[in-house]
Amino acid sequence: MKETSVVTLARHVVEEERKHPEATGAFSDIIHDIALAAKVISRKVNMAGLVDILGRTGETNLHGDSVQKLDVFADEVIFKAMDHTGHLCCMASEEHPEVIPIPERFPRGKYVLLYDPLDGSTNIDVNVSIGTIFSIHRKVSDGDHGCLDDCLQVGSRQLAAGYVVYGSSTMLVYTSGAGVYGFTLDPSIGEFLLSHPNIRIPEEASRTYSINESNHPRWRPAQKRYMDHLKAQGDLSSRYIGSLVADFHRTLLKGGIFMYPADSKSPKGKLRLLYEASPLAFICREAGGAATDGRRNILDLKPTELHQKVPLYIGSKDLVDKAGDFLSGDSEI
Numbered sequence: 209m210k211e212t213s214v215v216t217l218a219r220h221v222v223e224e225e226r227k228h229p230e231a232t233g234a235f236s237d238i239i240h241d242i243a244l245a246a247k248v249i250s251r252k253v254n255m256a257g258l259v260d261i262l263g264r265t266g267e268t269n270l271h272g273d274s275v276q277k278l279d280v281f282a283d284e285v286i287f288k289a290m291d292h293t294g295h296l297c298c299m300a301s302e303e304h305p306e307v308i309p310i311p312e313r314f315p316r317g318k319y320v321l322l323y324d325p326l327d328g329s330t331n332i333d334v335n336v337s338i339g340t341i342f343s344i345h346r347k348v349s350d351g352d353h354g355c356l357d358d359c360l361q362v363g364s365r366q367l368a369a370g371y372v373v374y375g376s377s378t379m380l381v382y383t384s385g386a387g388v389y390g391f392t393l394d395p396s397i398g399e400f401l402l403s404h405p406n407i408r409i410p411e412e413a414s415r416t417y418s419i420n421e422s423n424h425p426r427w428r429p430a431q432k433r434y435m436d437h438l439k440a441q442g443d444l445s446s447r448y449i450g451s452l453v454a455d456f457h458r459t460l461l462k463g464g465i466f467m468y469p470a471d472s473k474s475p476k477g478k479l480r481l482l483y484e485a486s487p488l489a490f491i492c493r494e495a496g497g498a499a500t501d502g503r504r505n506i507l508d509l510k511p512t513e514l515h516q517k518v519p520l521y522i523g524s525k526d527l528v529d530k531a532g533d534f535l536s537g538d539s540e541i
């Protein structure tokens with residue numbers, strides 16, 4: 209019997225779990241439940257142009273971003289996929305100002321889920337790839353209920369991190385600290401199939417730099433000097449989608465650097481540490497890349513607020529390190 213090459217996400221997670229005798233299966237369940245939520249969101253995203261869920265709800269989220277109906281849908285799908293499982297002590301979402309408790313009627317567990325339910329949602333109406341980002345920590349507080357301290361953990365303590373990119377295909381990419389694995393959804397059978405085993409960020413020449421250059425007037429001099437340096441190298445193409453998950457996914461697979469710097473309008477940058485920068489930094493490190501705030505490793509930053517922002521330089525280690533060389537003298541970071 210020929211060895212099957214079809215490895216489902218479920219099979220992969222079980223095989224990874226077998227490498228850890230102490231594993232209880234809870235983590236495998238969490239990844240499975242996230243994948244289920246991703247399938248439901250993917251179906252809705254792919255129908256967005258056909259069903260009355262485009263456009264805005266008329267509300268704005270805590271960050272002042274207009275909330276699109278798919279944002280709300282994705283947030284609810286993830287919460288309802290996870291709230292009853294007994295594996296989580298609490299959750300935190302970009303769409304909620306405070307920590308989300310597990311409803312009293314359900315058991316609580318020893319893990320914490322932080323998530324951005326639908327990042328890049330301003331691109332929904334123009335059919336550009338969007339994504340879900342998630343980060344899993346172990347509960348650190350005493351008692352049965354999770355709390356803010358369980359969410360405000362340094363990125364290096366993450367147990368797992370991943371994203372789902374809803375693009376030309378739907379892919380789930382995750383790491384649990386032993387490599388980065390990519391699974392592509394086959395909608396005809398409703399399974400995520402291993403398509404990108406052990407992703408490593410390449411050093412080859414098809415690398416890109418990715419940044420919103422319209423912000424150039426607001427950049428600090430050190431940022432401008434680094435951009436001039438990158439362009440002078442002549443071996444990087446410029447690509448910017450404006451959807452973090454899509455821009456990061458390309459950077460992970462092709463190499464290069466994605467930047468969202470601090471600037472005079474956003475002194476802490478725009479992206480959030482807990483459920484954007486930190487999980488992507490964990491994935492990038494596991495793929496042989498690096499991620500900083502311009503000077504410090506993202507995974508070393510101790511969060512102080514649930515929705516705190518951070519400048520982000522992420523991608524090929526040589527390019528991220530070089531950014532640090534230019535920016536390290538910038539005392540304003």
Ligand code: P6P
Nearest residue numbers: 327328329330420450451452453
């Ligand atoms: P700008 C999308 O709104 C988002 O949060 C990220 O997905 C993306 O990387 C960034 O903002 C784009 O921001 O200022 O370039 O439009």
